[in-house]
Amino acid sequence: MKRRTFLLAGLGTGGALFLGWALLPPRQRLIGRTPPDTDGNAVALNGWLTIAPDDTVTVVVPKAEMGQGVHTALAMLMTEELGCDWARVRVEHSPIDKIYGNISALVEGLPFPPDANGTLVRGVRWIMAKTAREAGVMITGGSSSMRDCWMPMREAGASARASLIAAAAATWGVAISTCRVDQGVVVGADGRRLRFGELAAMAVKHRPAEITLKAAASFTLIGSPIPRLDSAAKSNGTATYGIDVSLPNMLYAAVVMSPFGVTTAPIVSDAQREQSRAMPGVRALITLPGSKYGDPPALAVVAESWWQAHKAANALSTAATKVAATANMSAVSTVTVMQDIRNTVRNDDGMPIRFYGGAKHTLEESTRTVDATYEAPFLPHATMEPMNATVRVSDEGAELWTGTQVQGYARAAVAHVLGLDEEQVTVHQHLLGGGFGRRLDVDYVAQAAAIAKATPGFPVQLIWSREDDLRHDFYRPATVSRLRAAVDTDGHVTAFVAHSAGQAPFKAYGKRVGFLFTMYGPDRTAAQGTWDQPYAFPALHASHSETESAIPVGSWRSVGHSHQAFFLESFIDELAAAAKQDPAAYRAAMLQSHPRALRVLQLAAEKSGWGTSLEPTADGRPRARGIALHAAFGSIVAEVAEVSIAVDGRIRVHRVVAAVDCGLPVNPNIIRQQIEGGIIDGLSTALYGGLAISDGTPRQSNFHDYRLLRIDECPVIETHIVPSLDVPSGVGEPGLPPIAPAVANALFTLTGTRLRSLPLRMPREAAS
Amino acid sequence: MTAPNVVPLALVVNGAPTTVSVDADTPLLWVLRQTLALPGTKFGCGIAACGVCMVHLDGVPVPACVTPVSAAIGKAITTIEGIRGPVADAVQSSWAALDVPQCGYCQSGQVMSAVALLSANATPSDADIDTAMQGNLCRCGAYPRIRAAIHRAAEALSTRSQGASAITPVTP
Numbered sequence: 001m002k003r004r005t006f007l008l009a010g011l012g013t014g015g016a017l018f019l020g021w022a023l024l025p026p027r028q029r030l031i032g033r034t035p036p037d038t039d040g041n042a043v044a045l046n047g048w049l050t051i052a053p054d055d056t057v058t059v060v061v062p063k064a065e066m067g068q069g070v071h072t073a074l075a076m077l078m079t080e081e082l083g084c085d086w087a088r089v090r091v092e093h094s095p096i097d098k099i100y101g102n103i104s105a106l107v108e109g110l111p112f113p114p115d116a117n118g119t120l121v122r123g124v125r126w127i128m129a130k131t132a133r134e135a136g137v138m139i140t141g142g143s144s145s146m147r148d149c150w151m152p153m154r155e156a157g158a159s160a161r162a163s164l165i166a167a168a169a170a171t172w173g174v175a176i177s178t179c180r181v182d183q184g185v186v187v188g189a190d191g192r193r194l195r196f197g198e199l200a201a202m203a204v205k206h207r208p209a210e211i212t213l214k215a216a217a218s219f220t221l222i223g224s225p226i227p228r229l230d231s232a233a234k235s236n237g238t239a240t241y242g243i244d245v246s247l248p249n250m251l252y253a254a255v256v257m258s259p260f261g262v263t264t265a266p267i268v269s270d271a272q273r274e275q276s277r278a279m280p281g282v283r284a285l286i287t288l289p290g291s292k293y294g295d296p297p298a299l300a301v302v303a304e305s306w307w308q309a310h311k312a313a314n315a316l317s318t319a320a321t322k323v324a325a326t327a328n329m330s331a332v333s334t335v336t337v338m339q340d341i342r343n344t345v346r347n348d349d350g351m352p353i354r355f356y357g358g359a360k361h362t363l364e365e366s367t368r369t370v371d372a373t374y375e376a377p378f379l380p381h382a383t384m385e386p387m388n389a390t391v392r393v394s395d396e397g398a399e400l401w402t403g404t405q406v407q408g409y410a411r412a413a414v415a416h417v418l419g420l421d422e423e424q425v426t427v428h429q430h431l432l433g434g435g436f437g438r439r440l441d442v443d444y445v446a447q448a449a450a451i452a453k454a455t456p457g458f459p460v461q462l463i464w465s466r467e468d469d470l471r472h473d474f475y476r477p478a479t480v481s482r483l484r485a486a487v488d489t490d491g492h493v494t495a496f497v498a499h500s501a502g503q504a505p506f507k508a509y510g511k512r513v514g515f516l517f518t519m520y521g522p523d524r525t526a527a528q529g530t531w532d533q534p535y536a537f538p539a540l541h542a543s544h545s546e547t548e549s550a551i552p553v554g555s556w557r558s559v560g561h562s563h564q565a566f567f568l569e570s571f572i573d574e575l576a577a578a579a580k581q582d583p584a585a586y587r588a589a590m591l592q593s594h595p596r597a598l599r600v601l602q603l604a605a606e607k608s609g610w611g612t613s614l615e616p617t618a619d620g621r622p623r624a625r626g627i628a629l630h631a632a633f634g635s636i637v638a639e640v641a642e643v644s645i646a647v648d649g650r651i652r653v654h655r656v657v658a659a660v661d662c663g664l665p666v667n668p669n670i671i672r673q674q675i676e677g678g679i680i681d682g683l684s685t686a687l688y689g690g691l692a693i694s695d696g697t698p699r700q701s702n703f704h705d706y707r708l709l710r711i712d713e714c715p716v717i718e719t720h721i722v723p724s725l726d727v728p729s730g731v732g733e734p735g736l737p738p739i740a741p742a743v744a745n746a747l748f749t750l751t752g753t754r755l756r757s758l759p760l761r762m763p764r765e766a767a768s
Numbered sequence: 769m770t771a772p773n774v775v776p777l778a779l780v781v782n783g784a785p786t787t788v789s790v791d792a793d794t795p796l797l798w799v800l801r802q803t804l805a806l807p808g809t810k811f812g813c814g815i816a817a818c819g820v821c822m823v824h825l826d827g828v829p830v831p832a833c834v835t836p837v838s839a840a841i842g843k844a845i846t847t848i849e850g851i852r853g854p855v856a857d858a859v860q861s862s863w864a865a866l867d868v869p870q871c872g873y874c875q876s877g878q879v880m881s882a883v884a885l886l887s888a889n890a891t892p893s894d895a896d897i898d899t900a901m902q903g904n905l906c907r908c909g910a911y912p913r914i915r916a917a918i919h920r921a922a923e924a925l926s927t928r929s930q931g932a933s934a935i936t937p938v939t940p
Binding site for chain 1: 814849859
């Protein structure tokens, strides 16, 4: 209660003016100040679509396409309401404008449990939605795109449809109610037809007073497993990513960046500088101080080709490493950082995130407790497309070409580095060769701008090598968590106490980009996944201690959920084992007041054959199943993993059965694709992930020593979707969290050994 | 600024002869991407550990990031932009039909490896697919669909060849 009071008081400081503003309806998201690009002959009926004379409908999408299928899914929303021909639909990136600011992600960032729906909570969410609308932060993250665009995209389609019908009715001199829309054509009662392409210019003048959306029962496109719009271009090499940008007179840049904890650029002798400067194709050698956006101090080489720049940078890097080795420039290491986190978690004084029911007291009084501590390592994002950005500085301003999850912050970074107004910077958004949270940061954009400043008039394309990419990331923060529960004689939880420790990813991010909402106060993303789960604990105390280190941290696919789900769902399994109960039944007993989660759990259990016996593997090794359930970003996913251990001790995952409730399934095909992707990403890191850092530098440098799951290790995956008419929620992240605990739980069933640390490694004696 | 190693090199890329003037040790990848403006072949690791840069040299899949351009002289270089024929058609249409790509960045390389596999082995088993595709990383987790799409392409090709008399052979 205290916390809520504080929140309201904090929001209420604006007084009467604030109240007046708060009572006004939220501002519209239909038409912004920056119109979409119409290519000369198309017409923008609002900020979300343009219609060309040839009937091509271009859906204007503010969200980054990084693999999650959002361009296709959002175009489906538009097409459903507009009534155009799906075969004539294409997608284009939106300009930067406040109507495209993400409202859902900010509202979901409020510190309320997902199911809270009281008057006060609704009121605060309303205020936050209005604040987010004013702030207008364009952000693709938090699996929020579908929820964020569910209303505005459909409203834009419905509004445009009404305008087109009104234009046709006016042309024919008939009543609007006598006209209907059929596949991109307005049809009159007498069968007369006018195409959208013919009507668009006229339709601008007919703006509807009110918008009527289709009822879910009459959806014809939403809910269909139709193919993605981008599959063909991504199969024939024509899809264009930031790294594919090619401009006249373009130069290329490679960099040598300082280790973590070092505040000066790499030190090289003047002779070495001159030597690199004289290498073939080299045009400039620039010392960069780094910026608040997180790009470290660095040396940059600009050359006529990237290979030339890279070779010169490598020569500088070798020289700088020799200097650094003698100077002992950085002592940052994961060994000491992990020790600090472990020590912190033992002191039970974390910042409370959520508590009720006197959980700590109950725990202290209880004679029956379960107590376990878990660990997860730092993780790089390792997107397949290494970080890159192209910047051209001119007298008028600057242009940026890149793939980013935050177009507005990318623009701000360029403006900041070059001392320009944001209006002087044009951003050209591209497809992202993977995001996973890495491209929420704009360090590489700021760095490219600083380099391009030295070569005015010439566009410069900065490309990081894979080594740069793995060694200069904003990693998932290593986290340690101690979970404790008091249980009654039947093994039921009477109190649950969670205390985790680790760096605060979103606070660090907020400070880099100036995201006010997370710069201060406790960072709940670090602890998400414990206090916000559907289990009915009679008493709960969840807290987190924020630690500090020179290792940069940020958002990694599903953020806190990615490791907290491993901790909590392993712990629930430990509780079930202590109570000598079936892990699925034990969970079900705690979900009786949460039918949605219960259904997901039961669906996964049923489809996996939970409780039936499993045949040994082809090489005669026994198999076992493990189950885990997790709610994240409005969706609930349960997964059952079937595992075995090879003769050589390798952990093998043969089959994963997933069940998901993500609200109304907009495109079941894309949902399955994302759940598969989440499982494989989660499995990859559960089995192999983890970065070791010493002397301020990650020891792993490329895919030969930073291992990712390959096709021969990939399980068979089945995804089952719960039918629903609820507002759709995200699928890009929620598939990931349950897989690590599902595998760990299966390994426990198989061997009796409980693995409490990621990546999962079987001790030799337990594996045989 | 001097470039003593630069001599004109004659290459045949996607069937077309061309001459490039670059250092002989420049990886084929950067010649394709930057000198010849064929960006479909991607850069991922630079050490032949991820497969996003897979191209064919005389029909054999090789990672372009570690292949010096000089090693490609006298060979037919085929990139994603130039891959043609019934196998490529079957692979690419299966890729789109099963929605294999997510972010899509690795998919040029995946397609090049899959075409090479099916050209050499018309009916690959799961184990054959594992062996042939192991060098191609995918961070988005398209693996189950890659496997399914290769099987689908193999089936489409076998159906096609059973009724082959009606089909005009496609020249490479």
